[in-house]
Amino acid sequence: MDTPQQQQDKISPQAKWWVDGQRIRYKGFWFKPEFITASEAIRAHYTPLPSDIILASFPKTGTTWLKAITSSILRHNSSTIHDDLGHLNPHEVVPFLEIELFGEKPSKDITNISSPRVFNSHLPLSFLPETVKTSGCRVIYITRHPADTFVSLWHLYNNRFGTEISIRQAFDEFCKGLVPAGPYFEHILEFWEARDRVMFVTYENLKANPEENVRKIAKFLGCKPIVEKIVKECSFEKLRNTIKERGEGIHWSGTKYEMFFRKGVVGDWKNHLTREMMKEFGSQHF
Template structure:
């Protein structure tokens, strides 16, 4: 159920529609697949968000506005952080948004639910570019793509699944990591997602993209916030940037969001404060064994060998 009170009716689901992955410990993950995306079956049964199988087509046909901004990132890569910063910049305020970012997550709603939102609208999404509105190119919307080193992404996403049971997985870290590396994971695998976006950015020069790195934003938030402001073409000065950096520090954002709740269904309340865990660069070192890190590095080198993206895995 969205904050507007909607419970989304899934399309007909037969057993043939359900894909099941079972890890080495016998934990089974159930998805409904659509065009390379894996949507948790439990999420669909809750009526938590619209069925991807029909809603992706609606999203692709959504009418955009020239002032629309899209924050695009793989889950647990800093989406909320950059969304809040961007919203403050375009609105010219350091006040926190009263509603959660999930109210403007494209895949969590029907496009018509966004019609009454005043401009400029700042959306966020974990979808690949091919599933976003075709109108983005025509309207020349601003696109911000966020990157984060995949070891920290894996750890953060694993802990996220422990807080939100609608996400699908009840196994331990060891077996989750194998799923992550095999790319049988919520939405789609990190490697596939990232390589797709890299190709899109390279092949679509008319579209205005800004690529950010979570680690850069952590290391030098003032410079990165100013970079976003310049990209958006909005007025700002050093004082405003500093104020945004303070309000959007990890500690302050987590505190500001503790009281927010997002209703995913009539029996599923999401405490948005749980979206924030540590926010540290290099926390993966507290989770990966030496052999797990080596295995990850081997997969990474193989799958990302043709990529020009460069990641920072530690700031110390």
């Protein structure tokens, strides 16, 4: 028989904007059951190499941009790895550990990926093998203002599934942690506590100082940056236009690639959230 905590962990949250499947609480975080199964497979079978690069993030915090920048840096430092972003979406270049490599129906074989292997994950650090901390592999974590993260996530679900949940209700659920990979702050905290081994990048700083951040990321990866070229190649406008030129494409999650590019701005939450909501947000989390 399950313990009270195990029973609690199996309760499905009543979040009306999640219309793409059930979530369950596992180790304090909300995920689809298949992501939890995949995380167990990752911990059991993924052995990080010292040359591996893991791009970690909470959903809608700048994942696509970080993938693009990392891929561009590596491609300009070696002619044998990583495809041109002019022909592929960043999500096609950097695979997700929990879906494309260790999911129920993996589409890629990890043993066939050339070094340095680059992976992405929305999983908390505790869901990854302990050897991620000791193998010497490099982990980059991108984060973003929680209000902008929430607004971007809410728009994505509304556009993809046509949900009609009010921003007020969605906001309340976000504050309670009832979002994919949530709670948001706990997700960040796990990586922050390992910051002696994890490079932190913020969406806001990347937006304000792209050259400086590209240079820092390249140094962290042991690469020589071609800063101006990489910044131009990975600009929001360039990436979005490339997707439009290629026509409609579908991500493994079922999301159209074009939906990953909405505004790409800082402070859009001011157009959606009231002062009262932000005060409530602040009182709970800051």
